[in-house]
Amino acid sequence: MKLSKALVPTLREDPRDAENISHRLLLRGGYIKQIAAGVYTFLPLGWRVMKKIYRIITEEMDRIGAQELLMPALTPADLWEESGRWEAFGDDMFRLKDRKGKDYALAPTHEEVIAEIARKFIHSYKDLPQIWYQVQTKFRDEPRPRGGLLRVREFLMKDSYSLHADWDSLDEAYEKHREAYIRIFTRAGLRFVHVKASSGLMGGKQSEEFMVVSDAGEDELAICESCGYAANTEVAVADVPDYAESQYKNFEKVHTPGLTTVEDVARSLRVGPEHIIKSILYYVNDVPYLILIRGDYEVNEEKLSSLLGGKPLYATDEEIIRLGSYPGFIGPHGLEGVKIIADESVKYVKNAVIGANERDYHYVGYNGHLELDAYYDIRKVKEGDVCRECGGNIRVVNAIEIGHIFKLGTRYSESMGATFLDRDGKRRPIIMGSYGIGLGRIMASAIELYHDENGIIWPLSIAPFHAIIVEINEESGVAPRLYDELWKAGVEVMWDDRNERPGVKFKDADLIGIPFKIVVGRKAAEGLVEVQRRRDGHRWDLPVEGFVEEFRKIMDEEMKRYEVS
RNA sequence: CGGGGCGUAGCGCAGUGGUAGCGCGCCUGGCUUGGGACCAGGAGGUCCCGGGUUCAAGUCCCGGCGCCCCGACCA
Numbered sequence: 001m002k003l004s005k006a007l008v009p010t011l012r013e014d015p016r017d018a019e020n021i022s023h024r025l026l027l028r029g030g031y032i033k034q035i036a037a038g039v040y041t042f043l044p045l046g047w048r049v050m051k052k053i054y055r056i057i058t059e060e061m062d063r064i065g066a067q068e069l070l071m072p073a074l075t076p077a078d079l080w081e082e083s084g085r086w087e088a089f090g091d092d093m094f095r096l097k098d099r100k101g102k103d104y105a106l107a108p109t110h111e112e113v114i115a116e117i118a119r120k121f122i123h124s125y126k127d128l129p130q131i132w133y134q135v136q137t138k139f140r141d142e143p144r145p146r147g148g149l150l151r152v153r154e155f156l157m158k159d160s161y162s163l164h165a166d167w168d169s170l171d172e173a174y175e176k177h178r179e180a181y182i183r184i185f186t187r188a189g190l191r192f193v194h195v196k197a198s199s200g201l202m203g204g205k206q207s208e209e210f211m212v213v214s215d216a217g218e219d220e221l222a223i224c225e226s227c228g229y230a231a232n233t234e235v236a237v238a239d240v241p242d243y244a245e246s247q248y249k250n251f252e253k254v255h256t257p258g259l260t261t262v263e264d265v266a267r268s269l270r271v272g273p274e275h276i277i278k279s280i281l282y283y284v285n286d287v288p289y290l291i292l293i294r295g296d297y298e299v300n301e302e303k304l305s306s307l308l309g310g311k312p313l314y315a316t317d318e319e320i321i322r323l324g325s326y327p328g329f330i331g332p333h334g335l336e337g338v339k340i341i342a343d344e345s346v347k348y349v350k351n352a353v354i355g356a357n358e359r360d361y362h363y364v365g366y367n368g369h370l371e372l373d374a375y376y377d378i379r380k381v382k383e384g385d386v387c388r389e390c391g392g393n394i395r396v397v398n399a400i401e402i403g404h405i406f407k408l409g410t411r412y413s414e415s416m417g418a419t420f421l422d423r424d425g426k427r428r429p430i431i432m433g434s435y436g437i438g439l440g441r442i443m444a445s446a447i448e449l450y451h452d453e454n455g456i457i458w459p460l461s462i463a464p465f466h467a468i469i470v471e472i473n474e475e476s477g478v479a480p481r482l483y484d485e486l487w488k489a490g491v492e493v494m495w496d497d498r499n500e501r502p503g504v505k506f507k508d509a510d511l512i513g514i515p516f517k518i519v520v521g522r523k524a525a526e527g528l529v530e531v532q533r534r535r536d537g538h539r540w541d542l543p544v545e546g547f548v549e550e551f552r553k554i555m556d557e558e559m560k561r562y563e564v565s
Numbered sequence: 566c567g568g569g570g571c572g573u574a575g576c577g578c579a580g581u582g583g584u585a586g587c588g589c590g591c592c593u594g595g596c597u598u599g600g601g602a603c604c605a606g607g608a609g610g611u612c613c614c615g616g617g618u619u620c621a622a623g624u625c626c627c628g629g630c631g632c633c634c635c636g637a638c639c640a
Contacts, residue, residue: 012589012601013577017633037632092639109640143566143638151639159640207640218639404640436640454600472599503600510600521599530599 001465003496003508007044010508020216022447023148025456029512031464038145038153045512046443048464050156053188053439054135056461057158060184064176066131066160071113073137077103079112083415094139094153106139111408111434114161115416118430125165125422128430131173133160135439147216149440150400156440162433165422170407170431174206177405177435181210183564185402188442189459191449195221197404198234198302210403210437212445217400222381226392234302237377238385238394240294245350246275248364257360260328262295265362269353272296276353277346277369279330281315281323281338284308288315288323290330290338292369294345295353297379304378307341324357331355333363344375400448402441408432447513450535456513457534461562466555467516468494468509472502476524478544485548486518491555493518510534515558518551533558 009030017034018024026032031046042050058068080086080093086105094106107113114132122128138157145151162173178194185192190212197209209232211221222236223229231237248271259265262273276295281288282304289308293299304312317327325335331354332340346352352366385394413419413429422428443462450457460466467486471479479495486493494514496505502521509517519530529547531540531554542550 009575011576016571016577019634034632111640138640140639144634144636146634157640401640406640434640470599474598501598501600501602503598503602506600508601519599 001044001494003468003494004498006494008508008512009043010511018148020147020150020448021451022150022216022444025447025451025511025513026148026444029456031512032149036153038142038151040149040152040154040440045464049443049458049462050439052462052464053442054156054158056187057135057184057437057439060180060187061131061133061158061160063183064131064180066133066180068134069132070134070136071107071110071117073106073139075105075107075113077105079116079416080105083112083115083412085112092140092142094141108138108140109434109436110134110136110159111161111412111432112416114163114432114434115412115418115430118163118413119416119418122163122418122420122430125420128163128165128420129169129173130163131160131176132163133158133435146218147444149444150216151218152440155438158437158439160435162435163418164431164433165420165428167431170433173433174405174407177433178208181403181405181435181437184437185210185442186564187562188446188462189450189562190402190442190445192402193221193223193230193399196231196235198232206407208405209401210405211399212402212449213397213399214445214448215398216444216448217398219399219401221397221399222385223395223397224387224390224392225395227387227390229387229389229392229394231381233381233396234300236381236394237388238381239388240297240345240348241384241386242274243348243350244272244274244294246271246353246364248351248353251363251365251367253356253358253361254364255360256329256362259360259362265353266295269362269364271353275349275351277332277349277366279332279355281320281325281330282312283315283319284312285310288319288338290332290335290340291378292332292340292342292346293379294343294349297343297345297382299343300378300380303376304341307376307378325355326357326359329355329357329359329361331357331363331366333357333366333368340372341378342369342372342375343379344377345379347375400441400445401438402445403435403437405435406433408434451513454507455511458513458515459562460515460555460558463513463515465492465494465514467491467518467551468496468512468514469518469520470496470502470505470509472505472519472521473524476520478524478529479520482518482520482529482544482547486551489548489552491548491552516551516555 011028014024015027018027033041077086096104135158139154142153145153164170192210192212194208194210197207220233222231222233259268262276266273273295278293278295280291301312320327335357346369354363354366356363383396410429418430419427447456469479483495515534517532527544528541
């Protein structure tokens with residue numbers, strides 16, 4: 001690629017709408033062009049990176065015996081109605097009608113299509129197991145796209161699906177995927193962790209996420225500093241580190257006019273949030289539950305949902321009043337007609353402050369919660385909690401989800417009738433797993449991880465080009481010669497043949513983040529060119545004679561950083 | 566969906582009711598060539614859209630659209 005003729009629209013200034021690093025550098029480097037909110041064109045450099053990522057993924061998926069296929073984005077509503085997700089996806093699904101008025105969706109994921117294929121072609125346990133995968137465009141009408149490629153509405157995803165006759169076989173495919181994902185992200189040069197996760201809307205038994213720790217991430221991870229325990233805070237568990245006892249030794253009612261938040265009450269009564277028991281009214285399956293949790297913790301609705309077997313709905317002010325309490329002043333003492341569910345954290349508070357179920361009043365010195373029969377883990381882990389595995393300190397960090405693996409089970413095969421005949425001639429639902437990787441997120445994560453004030457620093461394995469010839473000395477005629485020879489030797493090289501001053505060329509080369517600069521400069525007349533490594537600025541002076549061989553050695557050595565055995 | 570911000574040249578931005586501007590980029594010529602040079606000349610505008618007020622609207626008012634950020638939400 002000769003830069004003088006290439007579509008590489010680098011920008012000198014930061015684009016206004018780009019807040020985070022990857023978004024800014026992708027735009028400035030001429031990698032992407034926004035078309036609408038959460039919808040992007042991959043310009044030539046951007047598409048080269050995506051293809052590098054694609055290739056790594058297909059190589060590793062093929063290695064575990066997965067078969068690549070390609071399913072449509074355009075899918076009929078009937079399929080989604082069969083699984084119940086035509087309703088369940090709600091506004092997240094892009095919907096459209098054909099000329100006859102028939103409903104279609106642009107697929108946000110492909111379990112239904114897979115089940116449709118499976119029920120047509122899988123008949124016997126002899127046909128199982130199967131792993132099918134594709135790299136294909138997904139559509140999700142996200143309520144809020146953000147951060148450039150981090151959350152978009154149209155995106156390339158590798159999704160794979162495994163089909164099994166028994167659970168052991170599913171376990172095997174799940175393990176294979178975990179191994180493949182570790183290899184993929186390692187080869188892409190990412191620093192990542194894999195953590196226990198929640199399966200959310202997908203349903204299912206077990207799931208793990210692959211995460212890149214980054215301030216730009218939207219997910220939260222609880223990580224133990226000592227033993228490496230790591231989990232999404234949606235499912236993370238940890239112990240409460242401290243015991244709290246307030247100065248109010250006697251149980252009495254106090255006037256707290258207008259103080260409806262933990263912070264206000266704490267300040268006014270001169271206690272810490274840990275001395276307050278928050279009471280939150282939820283309805284689950286139309287049954288009211290009063291949730292008790294220590295004031296310095298938050299309720300984890302995912303945990304609550306699995307404990308109570310339904311989606312918890314926050315009570316309205318009217319519902320609270322109907323129970324004889326008052327919003328902002330609800331509490332466990334004297335409240336009738338609700339089931340009390342206490343988080344473990346309330347065990348660690350004595351002489352607590354609680355709502356008095358009466359406008360503008362709280363109780364202090366409450367200890368009734370210590371006599372409950374049971375306590376549950378329904379809180380969100382927070383920084384400073386105690387690791388259950390090893391007693392170490394828990395940290396909470398942001399992270400970008402780049403991959404997710406699920407043991408789905410039979411949810412889709414049952415609802416859609418994807419069955420097989422087992423050895424005994426009995427008809428049984430196919431057991432499924434599903435596994436995803438977001439290619440654009442790998443690209444963005446790499447930039448979030450690897451950049452400096454001058455621009456991107458691509459891992460060699462996913463860089464759009466291996467090297468760029470920075471041609472400063474044109475008379476020597478060295479650049480065109482090296483350009484040809486390098487391509488013949490399998491080096492993907494750009495050639496900055498523009499009539500620009502050296503500073504411009506260096507700045508652009510750094511901005512777009514090419515791993516090696518090959519500088520044809522003042523020493524070219526003496527038969528020397530300089531190689532600069534972007535990652536650390538290391539330099540080599542190499543003779544033009546035999547340059548290609550020497551450079552290949554340097555490059556091959558660099559590529560070893562991204563190999564897995 | 567709630568809150569906030571922004572829409573003016575390719576990009577970044579200024580603009581006080583009265584002739585539409587600056588920097589960068591772009592084009593031409595000169596000069597320069599190891600980290601975003603310099604000089605001279607030039608091109609480039611639906612001031613997001615619609616309506617209103619006014620002698621006069623980029624500017625004031627009303628309505629809409631788009632984009633970004635925070636939150637809610639989210640395989």
